Amino acid sequence: MEPIRKDEIDAQECGSVTPKSKPCPRPKPGEAAGGCSFDGAQITLLPIMDAAHLVHGPIACAGNSWESRGTLTSGPSLSQYGFATDMNDTDIIFGGEKKLRDSINYIAERFAPPAIFVYATCVTALIGEDMDAVCKEAAERLAIPVIPVNSPGFVGSKNLGNRLAGEALLQYVIGTGEPEREISLGVNLIGEYNIAGEMWDIEKLMNSAGITLMSRITGDARYKEITWAHRAKVNMVVCSRALLGLAKEMESRYKIPYFEGSFYGAKETTYSLRQMAFLMNDREMERRVDRLTEREESRLIQDLRPYRKLLKGKKAVLYTGGVKSWSIISALKELGVQVVGVGTNKSTEDDVRRIADRVGDDTEYIPEGGASRIIKTVRERKADIMIAGGRNMYVAMKEQIPFIDINQERHKAYAGYEGLLRLAKELTYSLANPIWKLAASPAPWDKEDSYDH
Amino acid sequence: MSKDNLDIKDNNNLFKEERYVQQRENKKQFEAPCSEQETAEALAYSKSAEYMEKNFDRKSVVINPHKACQPLGSVMAALGFEKTLPFVHGSQGCNAYFRSHLSRHFKEPTPSVSSSMTEDAAVFGGMTNMIDGLENSIALYKPEMVAVCTTCMAEVIGDDLNSFIGNARIKGAIAEDFPVAFCNTPSFVGSHITGYDAMLKGILSYLYTRSGIQATPGSGEGTGEKLNVMLGFEPYTGNFAEMRKILNAFDTEYTILGDHSGNYDSPATGEYEYYYGGTKLEDVPLAANALGTLSLQKYTLKKTQEYISGTWKQEISALSTPLGIKGTDKLLETISEMTGLPIPASLTEERGRVVDALMDSHPYLHGKRVALVGDPDLLIGLIGLCLEIGMEPVHIVCSNGEVDFNDQKFKIEAEALLASSPYGSEATVHIGKDLWHMRSLLLTDPVDLAIGSSHLKFAAKDADVPLIRVGFPIFDRHHMHRYPIIGYQGTLNLLSLIVNTVLQQLDDNNSGFNFELVR
Ligand code: SF4
Numbered sequence: 001m002e003p004i005r006k007d008e009i010d011a012q013e014c015g016s017v018t019p020k021s022k023p024c025p026r027p028k029p030g031e032a033a034g035g036c037s038f039d040g041a042q043i044t045l046l047p048i049m050d051a052a053h054l055v056h057g058p059i060a061c062a063g064n065s066w067e068s069r070g071t072l073t074s075g076p077s078l079s080q081y082g083f084a085t086d087m088n089d090t091d092i093i094f095g096g097e098k099k100l101r102d103s104i105n106y107i108a109e110r111f112a113p114p115a116i117f118v119y120a121t122c123v124t125a126l127i128g129e130d131m132d133a134v135c136k137e138a139a140e141r142l143a144i145p146v147i148p149v150n151s152p153g154f155v156g157s158k159n160l161g162n163r164l165a166g167e168a169l170l171q172y173v174i175g176t177g178e179p180e181r182e183i184s185l186g187v188n189l190i191g192e193y194n195i196a197g198e199m200w201d202i203e204k205l206m207n208s209a210g211i212t213l214m215s216r217i218t219g220d221a222r223y224k225e226i227t228w229a230h231r232a233k234v235n236m237v238v239c240s241r242a243l244l245g246l247a248k249e250m251e252s253r254y255k256i257p258y259f260e261g262s263f264y265g266a267k268e269t270t271y272s273l274r275q276m277a278f279l280m281n282d283r284e285m286e287r288r289v290d291r292l293t294e295r296e297e298s299r300l301i302q303d304l305r306p307y308r309k310l311l312k313g314k315k316a317v318l319y320t321g322g323v324k325s326w327s328i329i330s331a332l333k334e335l336g337v338q339v340v341g342v343g344t345n346k347s348t349e350d351d352v353r354r355i356a357d358r359v360g361d362d363t364e365y366i367p368e369g370g371a372s373r374i375i376k377t378v379r380e381r382k383a384d385i386m387i388a389g390g391r392n393m394y395v396a397m398k399e400q401i402p403f404i405d406i407n408q409e410r411h412k413a414y415a416g417y418e419g420l421l422r423l424a425k426e427l428t429y430s431l432a433n434p435i436w437k438l439a440a441s442p443a444p445w446d447k448e449d450s451y452d453h
Numbered sequence: 454m455s456k457d458n459l460d461i462k463d464n465n466n467l468f469k470e471e472r473y474v475q476q477r478e479n480k481k482q483f484e485a486p487c488s489e490q491e492t493a494e495a496l497a498y499s500k501s502a503e504y505m506e507k508n509f510d511r512k513s514v515v516i517n518p519h520k521a522c523q524p525l526g527s528v529m530a531a532l533g534f535e536k537t538l539p540f541v542h543g544s545q546g547c548n549a550y551f552r553s554h555l556s557r558h559f560k561e562p563t564p565s566v567s568s569s570m571t572e573d574a575a576v577f578g579g580m581t582n583m584i585d586g587l588e589n590s591i592a593l594y595k596p597e598m599v600a601v602c603t604t605c606m607a608e609v610i611g612d613d614l615n616s617f618i619g620n621a622r623i624k625g626a627i628a629e630d631f632p633v634a635f636c637n638t639p640s641f642v643g644s645h646i647t648g649y650d651a652m653l654k655g656i657l658s659y660l661y662t663r664s665g666i667q668a669t670p671g672s673g674e675g676t677g678e679k680l681n682v683m684l685g686f687e688p689y690t691g692n693f694a695e696m697r698k699i700l701n702a703f704d705t706e707y708t709i710l711g712d713h714s715g716n717y718d719s720p721a722t723g724e725y726e727y728y729y730g731g732t733k734l735e736d737v738p739l740a741a742n743a744l745g746t747l748s749l750q751k752y753t754l755k756k757t758q759e760y761i762s763g764t765w766k767q768e769i770s771a772l773s774t775p776l777g778i779k780g781t782d783k784l785l786e787t788i789s790e791m792t793g794l795p796i797p798a799s800l801t802e803e804r805g806r807v808v809d810a811l812m813d814s815h816p817y818l819h820g821k822r823v824a825l826v827g828d829p830d831l832l833i834g835l836i837g838l839c840l841e842i843g844m845e846p847v848h849i850v851c852s853n854g855e856v857d858f859n860d861q862k863f864k865i866e867a868e869a870l871l872a873s874s875p876y877g878s879e880a881t882v883h884i885g886k887d888l889w890h891m892r893s894l895l896l897t898d899p900v901d902l903a904i905g906s907s908h909l910k911f912a913a914k915d916a917d918v919p920l921i922r923v924g925f926p927i928f929d930r931h932h933m934h935r936y937p938i939i940g941y942q943g944t945l946n947l948l949s950l951i952v953n954t955v956l957q958q959l960d961d962n963n964s965g966f967n968f969e970l971v972r
Contacts, residue, residue, distance in 0.1 A: 029568045029582040030589030036546020054514065058605045060522035060640035062515070064550035074468075074477040080911070081889075086515040089642050092609065102513030110507075122544050122606035123641065126575055154544035154571050154606055200473055207476075371562060375725060391553050394562040398725035439721055 032371075036153030038121050039065065040161020044243070045117050045149065045168070047193045047218040048226065050076035052113040054083040056100050056131060057121030061153070062086070072197045074220055078113055092127055097134050104138045104146055114223040115145040117168075125152035145223075147172040162191075162242035169217065169226065170249055177227025179214075186214025187276050188232040188256075190247055191240030192263075194219025198415035202263050205296075205416050209289045211276055217246070230254040234279040236261055236272060239327045241350060263415035264423075265331030266297050296417045304335070307424035312336035314431065317378045319343035319366060319388040320406050326354035328387070328406060331414070333358065335424050341366055341377035343388075371395040385431055400439045402430040500896040508893045509886075516889035519826055519852040519908055522640030523648025524602045525551045526686050528565050530652035531600035531634075533711030535731040537656075538596035539565040542583055542612065543604025544574075547640075558688060558926040559717040559934060564727045566590045570606060579607055583617040587633065588626040594727050598734060601635040602652055608639035632734070634659035644853035645925075646753040646828055649686040653711050654757040657737055658764070664738035668765040672742045679706035679792055681740045681767075683757065685750030686828065688925035688934055690718035695937035696749075702797040703788055708732065708740045718935065741765045745791045749775060749784075749939070752829040752856045752863050773830040775939050776947065777838035778808060784940070800941070807941040807948075811842055814952040817972070819843040821955065822879075824895060826850045826888070826905030827924040829863040834939075835904060835923070836867060838947065840874040844902075847879050848894040854884025888912050902954065919954050923947070 035043075038061055046053055055062035066082025073079070085103050087096045100118070107116055118135055131148045139146040151164035187206065192199055199219035206213050215221070215229035235247045235258035247258035257279050261272035270293040277285040314337050318325055329339050341364040344352050352365075364377050371392060378386055378401055386396045389407030396403035404426050406414075414423045441447075467473070487495070498504050524541050528551045531539035541548040548567035555563045568586035570579045587599060601614055614635045621627050636655030638648040661668075673679065682700065684692060693714035700707045715730015740746075746761050748754045751771035762769045770791060775784035781804070785796050821844045825835050832851055839846045854863050864884050871877030883890060888908060895903065895916035903913045906924040913920040927933050937943040956972055 028589055029570075029586030030540075030566050030591075031569070031593065032552065032564065032566050033545040033549060033569050035549045036544055039546050039549065058522065058639075058641035059515070059518055059520060059644070060524070060547055060550075060605055063518045063521045063644075064525060064547070064554055066517065072468075074473075082515075082517045084515045084518055085513065086518065087641050089639070092641055099513045106511055106514050122546075122575075122604070123609055126606060126609045152544075153546040154575055156571060157545075197468060200468065200476060203476060204472060371564075371725060372727075391549075391556060391562075394556055394560055395725050398562065398719065398721055398723075400721055400723045440723065 033157075035158040035161075036122075037151045037155045037157065037161030037164060038119060038153040040158035040163075040242070041149050041151035041165040041168075042119060042161075043158070043193065044162045044165035044191075045218060046079050047071040047216075048115075048117070048221045048223055049073040049079045050114055051223045052078055052081070052083060052107045052111055052116045053119065054085070054100075054103055054107060054116055055119045055121060056085045056087075056096065056103075056124045056129065057119075058087045058092075058123055059084060061119075061121045071193045071195055071219060072200075073194075074200070076222070078111055081111075083107060087123065092123065095127065095129065096124065097129055100129070100131070100134050101138060104134070105142070108138075108142045108144060113144070115147060115173075117147050117149055119149045120152045122153045125150070125154070145172060145176070159242040162240065163245055166190075166243045166246035170246060173223075173226050173229075174250070175227070175230045175254070177224060179228045179231055186212045186232045187234045187236055187280075188215045188217055188229050189213060189219070190217045190235055190237045190258075191243040192216070192219045192238040192415075196411055196413040198263070198413040198419065201413055201416040201419055205269070205273065205292070206276070209273055209277070209292045210285055211273070211280075211289075217243075230256070232256055234258070234276055236276060238262060239264070262327030262330070263419065264327040265334050266300055266417055266420055267334065268327055268330050269293075269416050269420075270297065300417045300420065303421055304424055307421075307428055308336050310428050310432070311424065313338065314385065314427075315340045315381060315383040316385045316387055317341035317366075317374060317381065317383045318406075319374050319386070319392060326358055329355065329358040331420055331423060332387075334420065335427065337385075337427065339363055340381035340383050341374075343374070375399055375401075385427065400436060402433070402436060404430050499893070502897060505893045505897050508890060515887050517892075517908065517911065518887050519850070519906070520644040521554065522547075522605075522645065523638035523643050523651065524604055524640060525554060526645035526648030526650070527600070527602035527636060527638050527652035528552075528563070529555065529645075529686060529713055530649045530656070530711055531565075531602075532563070532716045533653070533713040533731055534598065534600070534656055534737075535733050536597035536728045537634075537731065537734075538590060538594050538599050538727070540586065540590060540599050540601045541565060541567045541604060542579060542586075542601055542614065543567065543570055543606045545569040547604045554926060555717075557928045559690070560931065561717045561719065562725065563716075564594060566594070575606070575610060578610060579612045580617050580620060583612070583614075584621040584624060584626045587618070587621050591627060591631070596728070598632040598634060598656075600652060600656060601633060602638045602648065602655075603636075604638075605640040608637065608641075632660065632663065643856075646686045646750070646853060647856070650754050650756045653683070653754065654760050657710065657740075657757065658760055660734060660737040661741055661764070666738040666741060668741035668767075670742065670765060670767045671744050673706075673744065678742075679744055680788070681708050681710050681743045681746040681761070683710045683746065683748045683750070683754055684712075685748070685753040685830065686925070687713070687750075688927070689936070689938055690714040691935050691937035692939045692943065695940045695942055698942075699785070699800065699940055700788070702799050703792060703794050704797075705788070705792045705794055708736050708743065710737070710740060710746075741767075743767065745770065747787060747791065748772065750828075750830040755856060774834035776834040776943055777841050778804065778811070778941070778944060779841060780834050780837050781940050781944060803941045807945045810945055810948060814948055815842055817952055817955050820845060821902055822847045822900040824848040824850075824891065824900045824903045824905075824918070826852075826891060826903070826909050829854055829856060829867075831924055833863075833867060833870065836870055836877070836880075838944065840870070840876050842948075843876055844951075845876045845879055846871065847881075847898065847900050848891065849880060849882045850886050850888070850891045850894070851882070851884050852887055854882070892916065902951070904951075919958055921950055921954055923950075 062084035085099050135146040135148040149168045151161045203213050214232045215225045235256050237247045237260045239262040250256045259275045262268040273289045277289040316337050343366045385402045387406050528539040531537050545567045552563040568582040570582050574582050618633045634656040636651040712732050719729040745768035748771040758769050770787045775781050789796050823844050823846050864882050867882045871880045892912035903918045904921045907928045936946045
């Protein structure tokens with residue numbers, strides 16, 4: 001069992017804008033690691049749905065990744081297009097800047113997007129393409145923002161990429177626009193990507209409490225709304241350590257207070273809404289939030305009753321790569337599900353601390369990847385269900401372990417009060433499906449004794 | 454679950470609710486939306502010949518690519534060998550993409566590791582990463598062979614795989630005799646099929662050379678004298694089973710070189726292993742003694758074919774994906790020629806049944822205009838099938854049609870095949886083009902059916918054409934890859950898929966009087 005790291009919080013963390021050292025945990029060579037920084041940066045910015053996202057590099061990064069995220073849009077879909085410069089060997093020898101310039105021109109002319117994000121990849125970074133200069137020149141000529149995102153894969157993990165994307169927003173987007181009309185008491189949501197439509201549920205809740213959602217950074221966002229994010233009254237960082245730096249910087253630049261919260265589980269949801277009202281320093285709003293959360297919570301308790309009965313005492317192993325482990329743990333606890341193992345592979349020390357606050361002492365920490373390691377925990381701890389990302393799903397199936405997908409490929413929205421209900425339903429369905437019994441019993445002719453149905 | 458009294462809606466229905474509709478309306482203020490008229494004009498423009506010309510003039514940017522990179526193919530090739538761990542030398546992200554890409558298609562886990570190179574490696578080279586990576590991965594995943602390929606990053610900094618692996622041995626990170634096959638797979642040239650080829654050749658030549666065996670083709674030592682069979686970059690596990698069925702019907706001995714169907718179609722036994730099935734490592738050098746090698750993807754397997762005919766001095770019969778009646782006929786004749794065995798009666802009978810099925814369905818398919826997207830060998834097979842039943846291929850897009858560099862052989866063959874039939878007279882073959890080009894083609898010159906991978910669904914939807922999912926990747930449908938599409942049986946499977954799509958469309962679009970019971 002891995003000891004919990006108890007050392008002091010380093011102020012210059014993975015989430016900070018200017019890290020002293022290399023604080024984001026790195027994968028070991030020879031392991032089946034997760035995504036790269038390029039991937040992380042893309043995840044953060046792709047939900048800006050009306051912008052064009054152009055990948056500057058060979059076909060690898062774009063050819064393998066376009067249109068494979070579950071972040072939903074309520075309108076424009078330009079972000080779903082896979083744009084790539086598809087550099088070939090001659091481009092690599094002679095440079096791809098001309099190709100990049102032409103690509104930007106073509107996109108601007110044909111698709112007239114409000115902005116174009118241009119992503120560096122390993123190769124373009126290595127051969128020293130001056131992306132910043134090309135983007136700057138194009139932006140001036142075309143009179144639209146063309147934003148370089150300097151987060152090539154090799155600089156590190158997905159988390160680091162999230163952070164670098166945040167920096168690009170700070171440097172090129174936030175503060176460049178003004179809302180057309182006065183928006184009072186607005187909150188920015190940072191690090192919520194509208195996977196399976198979760199943002200929409202959150203927005204609905206905020207609206208019922210009279211809180212205006214100002215800028216979505218970036219779930220189902222429009223480019224323009226991010227330009228005036230600096231006018232918000234409060235920033236909420238939604239279970240994403242990596243974008244904390246963005247919030248911190250906005251606090252120092254624009255005096256916007258921020259807090260970290262989550263919408264997984266009723267308790268966390270209530271806390272987050274309260275925190276918004278509190279930081280806005282509006283008594284009336286606080287009262288409205290109280291009324292809303294009380295109503296929602298008591299209704300939820302009713303609605304959850306049948307599920308809780310079935311879920312109580314069930315054991316789960318949670319492996320999400322760390323970033324949102326702690327908030328999912330809260331949600332599971334409310335459903336009566338005990339977390340007996342949790343992945344800390346990509347967690348920062350702060351994450352681990354939060355996990356430790358929420359789980360019991362004998363929860364196992366799974367520090368490194370590898371399917372067998374997770375499976376081992378499931379077996380040893382006699383867990384009933386595995387909650388993890390899509391890449392581990394098929395391993396769970398092989399082992400006949402009930403599974404639900406919690407990462408960005410999921411198709412169900414679990415945020416907010418209704419989300420918790422959906423989570424309860426998914427868990428029950430997954431656990432109760434008759435297929436597990438069928439799968440666990442051998443073919444009748446392989447059975448030693450006869451059995452009755 | 455009768456207790457379930459809650460109506461929890463799925464995304465499709467949930468977001469149709471009034472409050473969400475309201476939310477979306479509100480958001481329009483940020484969009485600077487176009488007026489309906491502008492939208493209509495833009496759509497009309499995208500259907501114009503003028504835009505198509507512009508679109509096809511596009512040189513710099515690729516929009517919606519239909520190819521993946523070389524190392525993705527290498528990972529698939531490595532998984533075709535027993536207890537072999539694919540090892541991607543480069544930064545970590547690529548490998549994560551390959552794993553999810555392949556897993557999403559096959560709905561199975563993909564064991565594959567990366568050397569996780571970082572900035573330090575970019576400056577000093579990736580040797581340390583390679584050495585540590587080999588040591589760690591062998592300890593963690595206990596393979597019997599590691600198959601190393603490169604990403605573009607390792608290629609750009611010019612890492613020397615051979616010497617790195619050698620150094621890993623010298624340093625004791627891996628045992629002296631532990632097999633590590635390798636190949637170079639820069640993603641800035643070629644595509645997934647080139648990478649498959651590179652790795653297959655890498656593994657064959659590595660295992661052969663290391664065994665010290667001298668190839669004596671036709672001696673059959675250890676292989677019963679017969680055939681080697683290569684299926685290539687094969688997204689259908691069912692095709693392996695079909696190929697076995699055919700070879701077994703011939704009653705010939707054979708070795709499949711590169712068989713990932715075990716890894717990608719393993720049973721749920723309650724215990725996950727990293728490795729299932731695959732070609733046995735010791736069978737590879739013995740395969741050098743076979744009579745000849747049958748390749749089912751001649752464009753994909755170019756280098757491997759050259760290697761086998763060059764070094765193993767074997768007769769090579771290289772076909773494209775054998776589907777359709779004629780394609781399968783050619784396959785059977787080839788096997789018969791290579792082995793000297795007669796074509797089994799059971800297959801002749803099967804042929805008759807499938808011909809019968811094609812006749813039953815032909816009235817619904819005759820004259821249907823079809824758009825095709827895929828890898829070169831698959832396209833040759835599909836074009837053949839279309840022409841056989843009177844469907845008219847109209848637009849054919851092959852993103853990786855210049856199999857390597859500027860080789861146009863595929864295009865020439867495809868055009869000759871089309872020219873051989875009046876049903877092919879309208880067709881145009883576009884190589885090196887992407888799915889945005891295809892969208893233009895679908896909008897300016899509409900067709901009845903589109904055939905291609907899941908990636909084509911966006912263009913097909915814009916053009917309102919039903920998509921029949923064939924090829925790689927298929928992310929949004931289940932179990933397609935479990936059914937063979939080659940051989941007579943595969944032809945029947947494809948036929949049912951196509952004709953039933955057409956029939957479903959008739960039902961869906963009926964205007965009342967043609968909602969018929971019998972078709
Ligand atoms: S690691 Fe580099 S080359 Fe690979 S996907 Fe990420 S950015 Fe692209």
